[in-house]
Amino acid sequence: MKIKVVPQKLVRQLPAAVKDAYRQWADYMYEQVPFNMPESEIHSTAHSERVLLFALMLGDKLFPGDAAVLEVLGHAAIFHDTRREDEGTDRGHGARAADFYESFCREHEELSYHPESACLMRYHDCRDEQGGEAISSLFEEQAERMQLLYQIFKDADGLDRFRLGPRGLNPNYLRTDAAVDLLGFAKLLVTMTHNK
Numbered sequence: 734m735k736i737k738v739v740p741q742k743l744v745r746q747l748p749a750a751v752k753d754a755y756r757q758w759a760d761y762m763y764e765q766v767p768f769n770m771p772e773s774e775i776h777s778t779a780h781s782e783r784v785l786l787f788a789l790m791l792g793d794k795l796f797p798g799d800a801a802v803l804e805v806l807g808h809a810a811i812f813h814d815t816r817r818e819d820e821g822t823d824r825g826h827g828a829r830a831a832d833f834y835e836s837f838c839r840e841h842e843e844l845s846y847h848p849e850s851a852c853l854m855r856y857h858d859c860r861d862e863q864g865g866e867a868i869s870s871l872f873e874e875q876a877e878r879m880q881l882l883y884q885i886f887k888d889a890d891g892l893d894r895f896r897l898g899p900r901g902l903n904p905n906y907l908r909t910d911a912a913v914d915l916l917g918f919a920k921l922l923v924t925m926t927h928n929k
Protein backbone atom coordinates (compact mmCIF):
# COMPACT_ATOMS: atom_id res chain seq x y z
CA MET A 734 0.00 0.00 0.00
CA LYS A 735 1.23 3.49 -0.81
CA ILE A 736 2.45 5.34 2.28
CA LYS A 737 0.31 8.27 3.37
CA VAL A 738 1.86 11.69 2.74
CA VAL A 739 0.80 13.48 5.96
CA PRO A 740 3.72 13.18 8.43
CA GLN A 741 3.07 11.03 11.51
CA LYS A 742 4.23 13.81 13.81
CA LEU A 743 1.30 15.93 12.61
CA VAL A 744 -1.19 13.05 12.75
CA ARG A 745 -0.24 12.27 16.36
CA GLN A 746 -1.32 15.74 17.46
CA LEU A 747 -4.83 15.44 16.03
CA PRO A 748 -7.94 14.90 18.19
CA ALA A 749 -8.65 11.15 18.51
CA ALA A 750 -11.82 11.21 16.38
CA VAL A 751 -10.07 13.04 13.54
CA LYS A 752 -7.00 10.81 13.74
CA ASP A 753 -9.06 7.60 13.62
CA ALA A 754 -11.26 8.75 10.72
CA TYR A 755 -8.25 10.09 8.79
CA ARG A 756 -6.39 6.78 9.09
CA GLN A 757 -9.47 4.72 8.22
CA TRP A 758 -10.40 6.63 5.07
CA ALA A 759 -6.88 7.41 3.85
CA ASP A 760 -6.00 3.70 4.10
CA TYR A 761 -9.24 2.76 2.35
CA MET A 762 -8.49 5.20 -0.48
CA TYR A 763 -4.97 3.89 -1.07
CA GLU A 764 -6.12 0.25 -0.89
CA GLN A 765 -9.42 0.35 -2.75
CA VAL A 766 -10.32 3.54 -4.62
CA PRO A 767 -9.26 3.77 -8.28
CA PHE A 768 -8.43 7.18 -9.73
CA ASN A 769 -9.07 7.97 -13.38
CA MET A 770 -5.87 10.08 -13.53
CA PRO A 771 -3.55 8.38 -11.02
CA GLU A 772 -0.44 10.16 -12.35
CA SER A 773 -1.93 13.61 -11.86
CA GLU A 774 0.37 15.81 -9.76
CA ILE A 775 -2.38 18.10 -8.53
CA HIS A 776 -5.58 16.03 -8.42
CA SER A 777 -4.65 12.55 -7.32
CA THR A 778 -4.30 10.74 -3.99
CA ALA A 779 -1.98 13.17 -2.18
CA HIS A 780 -4.41 16.02 -2.86
CA SER A 781 -7.36 13.90 -1.74
CA GLU A 782 -5.52 12.79 1.40
CA ARG A 783 -4.90 16.40 2.44
CA VAL A 784 -8.49 17.40 1.59
CA LEU A 785 -9.60 14.47 3.76
CA LEU A 786 -7.56 15.76 6.68
CA PHE A 787 -8.74 19.36 6.30
CA ALA A 788 -12.38 18.26 5.97
CA LEU A 789 -12.18 16.08 9.08
CA MET A 790 -10.53 18.86 11.11
CA LEU A 791 -13.22 21.33 10.05
CA GLY A 792 -16.00 18.77 10.61
CA ASP A 793 -14.76 17.99 14.11
CA LYS A 794 -14.58 21.68 14.93
CA LEU A 795 -18.03 22.60 13.62
CA PHE A 796 -19.84 19.35 14.52
CA PRO A 797 -18.01 18.24 17.69
CA GLY A 798 -18.62 14.62 18.67
CA ASP A 799 -20.58 13.85 15.47
CA ALA A 800 -19.01 10.66 14.05
CA ALA A 801 -21.56 10.50 11.21
CA VAL A 802 -20.34 13.87 9.89
CA LEU A 803 -16.76 12.61 9.78
CA GLU A 804 -17.78 9.57 7.71
CA VAL A 805 -19.82 11.67 5.28
CA LEU A 806 -16.87 14.05 4.78
CA GLY A 807 -14.44 11.12 4.59
CA HIS A 808 -16.29 9.49 1.72
CA ALA A 809 -16.66 12.80 -0.12
CA ALA A 810 -12.93 13.54 0.18
CA ILE A 811 -11.58 10.22 -1.07
CA PHE A 812 -13.91 10.01 -4.09
CA HIS A 813 -14.42 13.65 -5.14
CA ASP A 814 -11.65 13.86 -7.79
CA THR A 815 -11.54 10.20 -8.86
CA ARG A 816 -13.32 10.72 -12.19
CA ARG A 817 -11.39 13.69 -13.54
CA GLU A 818 -10.64 13.76 -17.24
CA ASP A 819 -8.39 16.81 -17.26
CA GLU A 820 -6.49 19.08 -14.86
CA GLY A 821 -8.59 22.17 -15.50
CA THR A 822 -12.04 23.03 -14.25
CA ASP A 823 -13.39 19.84 -15.86
CA ARG A 824 -16.97 20.84 -15.10
CA GLY A 825 -18.97 17.68 -14.40
CA HIS A 826 -16.20 15.67 -12.73
CA GLY A 827 -18.10 16.10 -9.46
CA ALA A 828 -21.24 14.53 -10.91
CA ARG A 829 -19.22 11.72 -12.44
CA ALA A 830 -17.55 11.11 -9.06
CA ALA A 831 -20.95 10.98 -7.33
CA ASP A 832 -22.26 8.41 -9.82
CA PHE A 833 -19.07 6.38 -9.53
CA TYR A 834 -19.25 6.46 -5.71
CA GLU A 835 -22.83 5.15 -5.80
CA SER A 836 -21.98 2.22 -8.07
CA PHE A 837 -18.77 1.54 -6.12
CA CYS A 838 -20.75 1.28 -2.87
CA ARG A 839 -23.11 -1.21 -4.52
CA GLU A 840 -20.13 -3.43 -5.35
CA HIS A 841 -18.34 -2.95 -1.99
CA GLU A 842 -20.69 -3.82 0.83
CA GLU A 843 -18.16 -2.74 3.47
CA LEU A 844 -18.78 0.83 2.32
CA SER A 845 -22.10 2.38 3.42
CA TYR A 846 -23.56 4.69 0.77
CA HIS A 847 -24.25 8.21 2.04
CA PRO A 848 -26.43 10.44 -0.17
CA GLU A 849 -24.89 13.41 1.69
CA SER A 850 -21.39 12.44 0.49
CA ALA A 851 -22.65 12.00 -3.08
CA CYS A 852 -24.23 15.46 -2.93
CA LEU A 853 -21.02 17.10 -1.65
CA MET A 854 -19.10 15.45 -4.50
CA ARG A 855 -21.68 16.25 -7.15
CA TYR A 856 -21.70 19.98 -6.43
CA HIS A 857 -18.09 20.56 -5.33
CA ASP A 858 -17.19 21.80 -8.82
CA CYS A 859 -20.21 24.10 -9.08
CA ARG A 860 -20.73 27.66 -7.91
CA ASP A 861 -21.76 27.95 -4.25
CA GLU A 862 -25.17 29.33 -5.21
CA GLN A 863 -25.93 26.40 -7.53
CA GLY A 864 -24.87 23.82 -4.95
CA GLY A 865 -26.77 25.64 -2.21
CA GLU A 866 -29.99 25.67 -4.24
CA ALA A 867 -29.66 21.97 -5.02
CA ILE A 868 -29.13 21.16 -1.35
CA SER A 869 -32.19 23.18 -0.33
CA SER A 870 -34.37 21.17 -2.69
CA LEU A 871 -32.80 17.78 -1.93
CA PHE A 872 -32.52 17.93 1.86
CA GLU A 873 -35.56 19.55 3.40
CA GLU A 874 -35.11 18.87 7.11
CA GLN A 875 -31.35 18.38 6.89
CA ALA A 876 -30.77 21.37 4.62
CA GLU A 877 -29.13 23.60 7.22
CA ARG A 878 -26.71 20.86 8.28
CA MET A 879 -25.97 20.03 4.64
CA GLN A 880 -25.31 23.68 3.73
CA LEU A 881 -22.63 23.82 6.43
CA LEU A 882 -21.15 20.50 5.29
CA TYR A 883 -21.02 21.88 1.73
CA GLN A 884 -19.14 24.96 2.95
CA ILE A 885 -16.78 22.76 4.96
CA PHE A 886 -16.06 20.50 2.01
CA LYS A 887 -15.45 23.34 -0.43
CA ASP A 888 -13.17 25.05 2.09
CA ALA A 889 -11.25 21.80 2.65
CA ASP A 890 -10.72 21.45 -1.12
CA GLY A 891 -9.76 25.15 -1.25
CA LEU A 892 -7.20 24.90 1.58
CA ASP A 893 -5.16 22.59 -0.65
CA ARG A 894 -4.84 25.29 -3.32
CA PHE A 895 -1.49 26.27 -1.79
CA ARG A 896 -0.15 23.39 -3.94
CA LEU A 897 -0.82 25.60 -6.98
CA GLY A 898 1.67 28.19 -5.70
CA PRO A 899 1.94 30.83 -2.98
CA ARG A 900 -0.98 32.73 -4.55
CA GLY A 901 -3.02 29.63 -5.30
CA LEU A 902 -5.48 30.36 -2.53
CA ASN A 903 -7.23 33.67 -1.95
CA PRO A 904 -8.35 33.45 1.71
CA ASN A 905 -11.20 35.84 0.94
CA TYR A 906 -12.93 32.97 -0.84
CA LEU A 907 -13.00 30.77 2.25
CA ARG A 908 -16.51 30.36 3.65
CA THR A 909 -15.94 29.36 7.28
CA ASP A 910 -13.93 31.02 10.06
CA ALA A 911 -12.69 27.55 11.00
CA ALA A 912 -10.99 27.26 7.60
CA VAL A 913 -9.39 30.70 8.02
CA ASP A 914 -7.98 29.43 11.33
CA LEU A 915 -6.39 26.50 9.42
CA LEU A 916 -4.57 28.65 6.83
CA GLY A 917 -1.15 28.37 8.52
CA PHE A 918 -1.49 24.64 9.05
CA ALA A 919 -2.62 24.10 5.45
CA LYS A 920 0.29 26.07 4.02
CA LEU A 921 2.75 24.09 6.16
CA LEU A 922 1.22 20.73 5.27
CA VAL A 923 1.16 21.43 1.55
CA THR A 924 4.78 22.63 1.65
CA MET A 925 5.80 19.42 3.42
CA THR A 926 3.85 17.00 1.24
CA HIS A 927 3.16 18.37 -2.25
CA ASN A 928 4.67 16.21 -5.03
CA LYS A 929 5.18 13.26 -2.73
Ligand SMILES: [Fe+2]
Pocket residue numbers: 813814826827857858
Ligand atom coordinates in the same frame (compact mmCIF):
# COMPACT_ATOMS: atom_id res chain seq x y z
FE1 LIG B 1 -12.63 18.55 -7.96
Ligand SMILES: [Fe+2]
Pocket residue numbers: 780784813814890
Ligand atom coordinates in the same frame (compact mmCIF):
# COMPACT_ATOMS: atom_id res chain seq x y z
FE1 LIG C 1 -10.20 18.43 -5.20
